[in-house]
Amino acid sequence: MVEHRRPVVFLCPTRQLVEQVVAEAKHLGIPASHYEGGTPYPTPDATAGREVIVCTYDKLFNARSTFNRDDVLLRPCALVLDDAHAGVEKIRENFSLVVTDSSLDALLKTLKPGCKDHHPGPWKGIENGDRSAHMEVPFWIWRSSLEDIRDVLDPVGQKRPGVFSWGHLRDHLRWCRCVITGAGAEIFFDIPPVHLVDAFHRAEHRLYMSATLSDDSTLVRELGCSVKAASSPIIPASDKGVGERMVLVPALVDPSLDRDWVMSWAQGLASSTSIVVLTSNEKLARDWKSVGAVVEMGDGVTDTVQQLRSGATRFVAFANRYDGVDLPDDACRVLVIDGVPRGQGMAEEYDGTIPGRPGGTLRRWAYRIEQGMGRAVRSHADFAVVVLAGPDLANFLAKGEVMGLVGEGTRAQLKLADELADMARTAVSEAPTDAFNDMAMKCLNRDAGWRGFYDSRVRGTSPATPQDTAERDIEVAHAEHVALIAALDRRPKAAAEAIARVVNELDLEPEQAGWLLQRKANYTDEFDPATALQIQAGAHSRNRRLCPPPTGVVVRPPEGTGQVPAGLVLAWYNGFENPNGAIAAVESMKSRLSFDASPEALEQALLEVSAVFGATGSRPEKEYSRGPDDLWVWQKVGWVIEAKNERQGELPKHDGAQLLSSMQWFSQHYPEYQGTPIVVSRSDQAAHDATFPKGTRVLNPAGLNELRDNLTRFVAELATQTWIAWTQGRVADLLAKHGLQHTQFKKNYTVQLRT
Structure with a gap:
């Protein structure tokens, strides 16, 4: 900014983080201003490149962004993408349209002839309003109904909140996916075409910042980060400044220490200790009201956080706030992550049932857990007990593949959680409830033995190095990003070839190869529908949770393994x-x-x-x-x-x-x-x-x-x-x-x- 005297933009996932960044900039003597939603123009100093523009990802990436207004036409020379992994989720929302109103009936009517014949079981549940029934519209059915679908969706895109995404989708529906449930439908880009957002695409410099380095392929796939940059991130020498987290998993101590028990335990502790609960949805958050928690789900997050910091409030449950909430020191000494942090979108829920998706749902859940764990410990001297509640979360974290999806520091803390569970479970002189509580008190009461034990197991853990980064995942992500750009440029053959190259050259798991072959089949369908269905049959044979090809295309169910x-x-x-x-x-x-x-x-x-x-x-x-x-x-x-x-x-x-x-x-x-x-x-x-x-x-x-x-x-x-x-x-x-x-x-x- 100082060198070129041109606008620069600092992006944050939430308004609360924007306010924190502006306040910190002021503290450091850096001129910065908040470019708020609903505000047409940045300040004159920001436009002239004399102060940093700080705004949310939504402000830049929505389809009606003021960055693109003719009287604004703001093109920053540099972008800083803070909490980039969380930012990706915000960007996805701006390339997604949810249909739940009367337009849903019209959409179902349009899709019924093809979808009912293709998948009669799920379709019956969808028509009956069964929220658990879901299916993805196969690409060949989607392609054949595009004009009617566009007519149905246009009214949805003309009103809030659809107006903020429809402009991105309207002219590119061919390459969108559609997931339908008994509660609604979601039409979305699986990989958001961020290159269509000029303010992002034309920035000469982009700095991606994230505390999560375990999956930089996401930055390549979703944001077009270069392979070279993703393979050579700038990382700190160690995580010694992270602070101290005692991670406890009650369900690993004893199955009786379930979610209800954790709620009761937290209620008893709240009179003497600040407790914050992170849930994945409003329903789960409201459950905590019955045990005395203040439930925050709306725009009052900033005020509630301030009350926690001042001590005015000691027991709070937040809905879907795994990032953007900083709770240092006495603001939070016990953090409860209540269940697997699933998203609320229909597409994410559906994709959670499909193995093999590159950069998929498991990675998102692991990322949210990692982000959530970091809400309560904000400095080297800080400490907190982190309780991972519920058997579903314990089961998720116990899977070997999940450990590879988090950073080295988090992995060390989760492995230590296993050791602590073993210690508590084998404390034969104590009931499981007492053993768990005694363990938590060692951290809260600053037990010297615990602190030394933690230091020996966790402190000084080196973050992932570039060699640890999965080069294969980055190659796949780059191919997917390149293929999408080719498809949007009306070069479907080039798109199919880009996917075929990584499937043929890389040693992929069958489920992942199947997912990518389904992408290839979709691109191939644009110029050779018959071959596309054969490719889809191959995709389905590798990954049975993908769309089965139409009747008549040979598909054989799996044989018994022959194993005892x-x-x-x-x-x-x-x-x-x-x-x-x-x-x-x-x-x-x-x-x-x-x-x-x-x-x-x-x-x-x-x-x-x-x-x-x-x-x-x-x-x-x-x-x-x-x-x-x-x-x-x-x-x-x-x-x-x-x-x-x-x-x-x-x-x-x-x-x-x-x-x-x-x-x-x-x-x-x-x-x-x-x-x-x-x-x-x-x-x-x-x-x-x-x-x-x-x-x-x-x-x-x-x-x-x-x-x-x-x-x-x-x-x-x-x-x-x-x-x-x-x-x-x-x-x-x-x-x-x-x-x-x-x-x-x-x-x-x-x-x-x-x-």
Whole structure:
């Protein structure tokens, strides 16, 4: 700015951070001003390059940005992108349109002919308003309906909040994705085309700043950061200035220390200690009001933070505030992260079910956890207890792959959390509740032994070096970014070639290769639709959670692995960083292995739980648009499952026909297997006019509860030893002991259907 006397812009994710930056600039003697939302012009000094413009990402990237007004036309020579990873999420919002009003009916009507035939099960749930039902509109259906879709969406884009994104999407709908649920639809760019925003694209200098260096590929994919810059970040020599965090995971100490227990524990502590809770949505935040917390969800964040700093308030729950809230020293001594920090968008929820997505949902969740953990410790001398509450969060963090998604400092703290959980769990003289509380008090009371232990385990941990950065991820991200630009430039062949190059040249996991092949298929569809569907079939064969190709394109379901159940159990168990992660995983499943869960949630839980007892699970109806809701396959044996947990009375004719069709599908694709037809139902009585397959068994509430209890006991015993200590023979004996050998399932958990 001083050198060129041209405007420079400092971007922040939230208004609160903008105000902090302006205040800090004033303290340092740097001229700066807040370019607020709704303000047409920056100050004359800012325009002339005499003071720094500080604003939110929304201010720059929204489709109606004043940066692009003819009477403003502000083109900064340099940009500083603070909290760049959080900024990416803000940018995505400006390239996304949510439809929930009357226009949703018109959109569903437009898409119904193709989508209903393609995926009849989810589509039925969507039409019935089932919030858990979801599907992505396949690109070939989306492409064929573009003009009608544009007409439907245009009214949505003419009013708030759609007006701030529609201008980005309107002329480029062809390359948008669309996810539909029973609650609405989201149309969005998977990779936001930031090069279309002149104020960003034309800046000669860009400085990306982030405390999270574990996934710089995101900056390449989403923001067009150069490969060279992402591969050679400027990093501090150590994290010695970070401060002290005692990270505790109650569910790893004992399953009884669940979310409700954490809420009660925090309530008792709030009279003497400042406590802040971070939740992923407003509903979870409101739950904390019942235990005395002030719930902040709106524009009062700045005032509430000030009250925490002054001591006027000591117990606060924030909704979806994993960044932009600084709580140093006594403002927060106990920080609770309440559950997995899932986003509230339909697209993110849907993508969370798909493995292999580069820069995907798991990375976003890991990033938010890392950001959230940093809210309470802001200096070298600062300290806090960080409580990661709920079995779902414990399960998420126990996965080996998740540890690779956070920075070295956070990884060291999470590994220390495992050690602390082991210490608390093995404190035989104390109840789990007392052991947990005593552990937290060591930090809060500044116990010298704890401080020395922490220093030896965590302080001085080196941040990730450039060599640690996944070069492969950066290459993939660059190819995806280049491909999008080519597609928007009407060069779909070049886009397809860019994706094909990384798929062919890099050693990718099958699920990631499948995701990228789906991108290639979409680009190919623009100039060779027939070949595109063949590519999509290949994508789906590698990643079964992607869109299945239309009927007629050959798709073959997976064969049984041939591996014995005990071997599959050990493979599942080995996927956790520590044995307690397996316990947390089952605890997370148990709430969904219930007749009170939605059909979608129960079907997904039935898939996930199959790995625990050594079956190969799949969801054929969801993955192929044909077949049963769930399929469990052992060696030459299969359970063909239809979930009817929402059914209250006797099982009607339609359910029998559906199970008959599923058995025919199973016989066609698994001719050498013996299949057992299973219906998950409250009732074991078929209607008088219903015809079910011979030998149909019913998994009723009593049977499901018994299965759930046996799984809990099985995994609890499994977790008494590490993976390496178990043999397949001993695991097989353990399965039999707890009634989990496949030969025991029919008798232990099901009853004969009455006709």
